[in-house]
Each structure stands twice: as C-alpha cells, then as structure tokens.
Amino acid sequence: MTSPTDLPSSETIRVLHDRVSVRRFSEKDVSEDHVEAVLRAAFRAPTSSNIQSYSVIIVRDADTKAALATAAGNQGHVARTPVFLAFCADLTRIELASKRNGHELADNNLEVGLVSSIDASLVGMAAYMAADSLGLKGVMIGGVRNNPRDVARILGLPHRVYCVYGMCLGWPAETPAQKPRMDYQYVVHRERYDEAATAAAVDAYDPALAAHYRASGRQTTDDSWSHDMAAKFHPPLRDNLRADLKSLGFDFR
Numbered sequence: 001m002t003s004p005t006d007l008p009s010s011e012t013i014r015v016l017h018d019r020v021s022v023r024r025f026s027e028k029d030v031s032e033d034h035v036e037a038v039l040r041a042a043f044r045a046p047t048s049s050n051i052q053s054y055s056v057i058i059v060r061d062a063d064t065k066a067a068l069a070t071a072a073g074n075q076g077h078v079a080r081t082p083v084f085l086a087f088c089a090d091l092t093r094i095e096l097a098s099k100r101n102g103h104e105l106a107d108n109n110l111e112v113g114l115v116s117s118i119d120a121s122l123v124g125m126a127a128y129m130a131a132d133s134l135g136l137k138g139v140m141i142g143g144v145r146n147n148p149r150d151v152a153r154i155l156g157l158p159h160r161v162y163c164v165y166g167m168c169l170g171w172p173a174e175t176p177a178q179k180p181r182m183d184y185q186y187v188v189h190r191e192r193y194d195e196a197a198t199a200a201a202v203d204a205y206d207p208a209l210a211a212h213y214r215a216s217g218r219q220t221t222d223d224s225w226s227h228d229m230a231a232k233f234h235p236p237l238r239d240n241l242r243a244d245l246k247s248l249g250f251d252f253r
C-alpha cells in the first residue's frame with residue numbers, strides 16, 4: 001500500500017486534511033464580503049435535479065445568536081460566534097413552481113425531504129471548506145434539530161423550510177488537535193462490502209480516540225467511541241424530530 005504521504009496532493013486536499021472543528025473565535029469581524037464569497041462559491045455545489053432546495057440565513061444579531069444557542073442545547077459557542085449560518089432545506093420554491101403548474105406539494109414524501117436535506121448539507125460543506133480556504137474556521141451545529149420549531153420561530157422560517165444544521169464561523173482563537181478518524185482500510189471496501197471490517201474498525205478506533213482525548217486532558221473510558229455512541233443513541237436520539245419536521249412542512253413519509 002502507498003504511504004499516505006506519497007499520494008497525489010493538491011491545495012484542496014491539504015485544506016481537507018488540515019480541517020478541524022473550531023469553537024473559539026477572535027473578536028475580529030467577519031466581513032460581509034467574506035461571507036458572500038464563501039456562500040457564492042458554495043452555491044456551485046451540485047444539486048439534485050437542479051432543485052436548489054436550500055436557503056441560508058446569515059445571523060449576526062447577538063440576541064438571535066443567544067436564542068439559537070439555547071435552542072441548540074445551550075451551546076455557548078453559538079452565542080459567541082461572530083457569524084452563524086443556518087443551512088435550511090427549503091421547499092417553498094418547488095411548491096411555488098408546482099402551484100403555477102396546477103399541482104399541490106401534497107406529495108411531500110421521504111424523497112423530497114431527503115433530497116432537500118442533502119442539497120442543504122452539500123452547500124453547507126462546500127461553504128465550510130470555502131471558508132477554511134480563506135482562514136475562517138468553524139463548526140457545524142446539528143443541535144438546531146433539538147428544537148426545530150423554536151429554531152424556525154427564531155429565524156422566521158416559513159412553512160416548508162427547516163434548518164438542517166447551522167454553522168459557527170469566525171477567525172480562529174484556538175488550534176485544536178485533530179480528532180483521529182477510523183482507519184481507511186476498514187472504512188473503504190473493494191468491490192463488495194466486507195462485514196468483518198465493522199468490528200475491526202471499532203476495535204482499532206476505540207483506543208485511538210481514547211489516546212487522543214487523554215492527550216487533550218479529557219477524561220474518557222478505554223472503549224471511548226463505543227461508549228459515547230452507545231450513550232448517544234440510547235434512548236433514541238431526537239425522537240420528536242419526525243413530528244416537529246412534519247409541523248414545519250416536511251412529512252418524511
């Protein structure tokens with residue numbers, strides 16, 4: 001196997017390899033030009049059947065950020081971030097196009113919900129990397145799905161728009177050590193899925209993550225990742241989500 005350092009590389013690959021979530025920011029302003037440059041680049045992301053079913057809310061107001069921080073599960077970095085971007089799945093334009101052609105968007109099924117959420121996610125990731133390439137760092141905030149209705153109210157989202165995830169963005173005031181990833185050899189399969197890779201991946205990753213956390217001064221168990229995942233998904237995570245998203249106009253049925 002080729003050593004990772006001997007693989008082809010590029011500026012984009014280097015940016016991706018260096019990426020890490022950042023939750024502390026300097027006071028320095030993030031200009032509107034920077035945000036616009038990031039979002040205009042991100043909107044070149046591929047979009048399923050060209051539906052472009054996303055909208056982004058740029059939030060700078062301190063009270064709005066504080067309210068979002070609470071809704072996202074009391075995440076202080078959301079209140080303290082210079083800019084918060086809300087990446088939303090947005091069916092309003094599809095609904096308008098449908099109505100203009102004599103149809104209702106009653107058929108708002110799982111595919112529509114998934115496709116619009118994937119679209120919003122691709123734009124968000126593209127924005128994240130565009131920002132990173134300018135030296136702007138941040139972290140995605142899935143905590144907004146703790147309380148989707150509160151988030152919709154805070155952001156004034158109309159029916160058929162929900163915030164898939166948010167993003168804190170700013171000039172970094174920390175350089176966190178990178179969290180290790182699972183071994184390439186267990187995550188990538190050749191020709192057919194290798195089920196033996198599942199246990200091998202977890203067995204190798206638990207001690208690697210434990211070592212990372214301990215080196216960062218964070219307490220953990222020896223089965224660090226397994227322990228955290230079991231705790232996170234038991235009892236089921238965000239059990240209210242289907243009902244909340246339905247009330248916002250996404251049936252996911």
Ligand SMILES: Cc1cc2nc3c(=O)[nH]c(=O)nc-3n(C[C@H](O)[C@H](O)[C@H](O)COP(=O)(O)O)c2cc1C
Pocket residue numbers: 019020021022023072075139140141142143144165178179
């Ligand atoms: C969709 C998504 C939602 C996330 N939500 C949160 C969040 O609500 N709060 C937070 O602090 N980090 C959040 N993160 C960041 C992850 O915790 C982080 O990416 C992961 O632990 C790996 O660390 P790294 O990004 O530094 O490599 C989220 C990441 C993603 C992709």
